[in-house]
Amino acid sequence: HLLRDWAGCSTITGHGLTKGAFGYPQILPRSQNSLNARSILMQSGLVEIRSRNIASLGCKLDVLSDRFAEALYASEADPVMLLRDVVTQSAPAELEFSDYEHIGASLAILRPYLEVALRTKRKGVNIFLYGPSGTGKSQLAKVMAKVLNCELFEIASADEQGDAVEGEQRLRAFCAAQCLFARSKTLLLFDEIEDVFDDKSSVFGYKSTGQVRKGWINRVLEENPVPTLWISNSLNLDSAFIRRFDLVLEVPVPPKKKREQIVRESASKLLDAMSAARFAESEELAPAVVSRAVSVVRCIHEGLEAADANNAIELLINNTLKAQGYSSIRSNQSRKVAGIYDPQFIHADVDLAKLAAGLVQARTGRLCLYGPPGTGKTAYGHWLAEQMDCPLLVKPASELISKWVGESEKNIAHAFRQAEQEEALLLIDENDSFLLDRVQAQHSWEISIIASTNFIKGIDWAALRRFDLKVRFDFMKTQQAWALFCRYCQELA
Numbered sequence: 001h002l003l004r005d006w007a008g009c010s011t012i013t014g015h016g017l018t019k020g021a022f023g024y025p026q027i028l029p030r031s032q033n034s035l036n037a038r039s040i041l042m043q044s045g046l047v048e049i050r051s052r053n054i055a056s057l058g059c060k061l062d063v064l065s066d067r068f069a070e071a072l073y074a075s076e077a078d079p080v081m082l083l084r085d086v087v088t089q090s091a092p093a094e095l096e097f098s099d100y101e102h103i104g105a106s107l108a109i110l111r112p113y114l115e116v117a118l119r120t121k122r123k124g125v126n127i128f129l130y131g132p133s134g135t136g137k138s139q140l141a142k143v144m145a146k147v148l149n150c151e152l153f154e155i156a157s158a159d160e161q162g163d164a165v166e167g168e169q170r171l172r173a174f175c176a177a178q179c180l181f182a183r184s185k186t187l188l189l190f191d192e193i194e195d196v197f198d199d200k201s202s203v204f205g206y207k208s209t210g211q212v213r214k215g216w217i218n219r220v221l222e223e224n225p226v227p228t229l230w231i232s233n234s235l236n237l238d239s240a241f242i243r244r245f246d247l248v249l250e251v252p253v254p255p256k257k258k259r260e261q262i263v264r265e266s267a268s269k270l271l272d273a274m275s276a277a278r279f280a281e282s283e284e285l286a287p288a289v290v291s292r293a294v295s296v297v298r299c300i301h302e303g304l305e306a307a308d309a310n311n312a313i314e315l316l317i318n319n320t321l322k323a324q325g326y327s328s329i330r331s332n333q334s335r336k337v338a339g340i341y342d343p344q345f346i347h348a349d350v351d352l353a354k355l356a357a358g359l360v361q362a363r364t365g366r367l368c369l370y371g372p373p374g375t376g377k378t379a380y381g382h383w384l385a386e387q388m389d390c391p392l393l394v395k396p397a398s399e400l401i402s403k404w405v406g407e408s409e410k411n412i413a414h415a416f417r418q419a420e421q422e423e424a425l426l427l428i429d430e431n432d433s434f435l436l437d438r439v440q441a442q443h444s445w446e447i448s449i450i451a452s453t454n455f456i457k458g459i460d461w462a463a464l465r466r467f468d469l470k471v472r473f474d475f476m477k478t479q480q481a482w483a484l485f486c487r488y489c490q491e492l493a
Contacts, residue, residue: 086155086156086165086169086170086172086173086176087153087154087155087156087173087176087177088153088154088156089151089152089153089154090141090142090145090151090152090153090154090189091142092142092146093139093142093143093145093146094139094142095136095139095140095142095143096143097143097146097147099136099143099262100136100140100143100251101258102252102254102255102258102421103249103250103251103252106247106249106250109247110127110144110247110249111144111147111148113125113246113247114127114144114148114187114227115148117227118148118150118185118187118227121225122227123222123223123224123225124221124222124223124224124246125224125227125228125246126221126224126227126228126229126230126244126245126246127227127228127229127230127245127246127247127249128230128232128237128242128245128247128248128249129141129229129230129231129232129249129251130231130232130233130234130235130248130249130250130251131233131250131251131252131253132233132252132253132284132286133233133286133288134286134287134288134289135251135252135253135254135286135287135288136251136286136287136288137191137231137251138189138191138231140251141187141189141229141231144187144229145187148187149185150185150186150187151184151185151186151187152186152187152188152189153177153181153186153187153188153189154188154189154190154191155170155173155174155177155188155189155190155191156170156173157170157191157192157195165195166195167195167196168213170190170195170196171196171213171217174188174190174220174228175220177226178220178224178225178226181226182225182226186226187226187227187228187229188226188227188228188229189228189229189231190228190229190230190231191231192231192232193230193231193232193237194232194233194234194236196217197232197236197237197238197241214238214240217241218240218241218244221241221244221245222244230245252418252421253283253284253285253286254287255391255421255422255423255424256280256281256283256391256422256424257280257391259279259280259282259285259287260276260277260279260280262287262290263276263279263280263285263290264276266287266290266291266294267290267294267297267313270294270297270298270301270309270310270313271309271310271313272310275310275313275314278329278330279313279314279317279329281329281330282317282321282326282327282329282330283393283418284321284324284326284327285317285321285329289317289320289321290317292316292320293313293316293317293320294313296312296316297309297312297313297316300312314329317329340487340488340491341376341379341380341382341383342487343356343380343383344480344483345376345476345480345483345484345487346375346376346380346473346476346480347375347473347474347475347476347477347480348471348472348473348474349471349472349474350469350471352380352471355367355469355471356383356384356387356388357387359384359387359388360387360388363388365468365469366466366467366468366469367467367468367469367470367471368452368464368467368469368470368471369381369452369471369473370452370470370471370472370473371472371473371474372473372474372475375473375474375475375476376473377429377452377473378394378427378429378452380473381394381425381427381429381452384425385424385425388425390423390424390425391422391423391424391425392424392425392427393415393418393419393422393424393425393426393427394427394429395415395426395427395428395429396428396429397428397429399411400412400415400428415428427452428452429452
């Protein structure tokens, strides 16, 4: 309030501030040095002198937050209290280190690296965690603090009143935390870094805070004394920033086996084993979505029957998946159809049972399944995965093809990486749209594992020759149709 009342000097610089505010010649040199751009005070982010030509002293000199200014009046204010409006102590971890075994290879490097960094006070230690929302990135930071036996502080995205903290202010809070926690065994967590690196619309030519302060941020990433974990839901960062992180670690949706374990543990006594396995088939089902739905149903489960609890959890999860643009969980009816699949009902030009037996033994192969729609190509993929006792990863071509240059290749590469991580059988369905003849297509790809198509004649032959086997699926013979009809009647009975 005092700053707002002071009239601005004719020229408000660091020198003008000290002269106009204090009026004491004996402290002028010291205060001038403190307000120098390279001083410890200014680099800490606690105080900022705005460079624009602002006449009001209250607007020219800015402190980190109003709460910070008030806390300075306390005679014994500790660093946590000083910064409580913009830096908060993290809550305890709800997960364990073992819950991240699906990214164990990366954690085998991350954990010892952070141990050494904390012990040796190594500077410039920055870890970038990215992946879809709800996959446990923030929890991973808390787990690392737990196993390393150190404190974890978060750069707040909202103040104590619930108001959003802008990107510029969050960067200043980060600098202040780096100064105040430099000598303690501490990790910092900077979540939702989009606030800094993607907080302006490029459509209208505006630069984000990260772009405006690019040189400064690059220097901070090389000199920060407190190891920091930066979290984002995407990889939409300038490559100049990304290359300055020591480790770039993706936290994906867990593989099917892990998803099923998470569902069973989260919804114990609320879901039956069959429903848990069915829920786990959703490739987009993040742990946070499951825990949120289960927590709601637990509040009201005393008045629900077992079946109603199942349905309630499924409804909540499906609503969230739909809002995120994902497919709903497969119904029980679709699983029953897959359950009565039998290769003897399929009219193919090879013995499908023997083919499956060979793949079970070899554990690798590249198949192209072609033929009219509805002849059992996709269903064979589901049945084959059961015979091989491995998850099936189904990727329709429509999900892989993009109108943006290079995006389709990225999507396909990601599908193969995901199949490898989950040790899954990859089925790329409806390949007609991108295995076209080279005369008609602008791009061609090398596809492996299983690919299905309804039109073999237009397929790029250079791609076809890379398949180990091409299998034709045709319409059922009369006796096959009758046998399948009888089987369904038995199921209905």
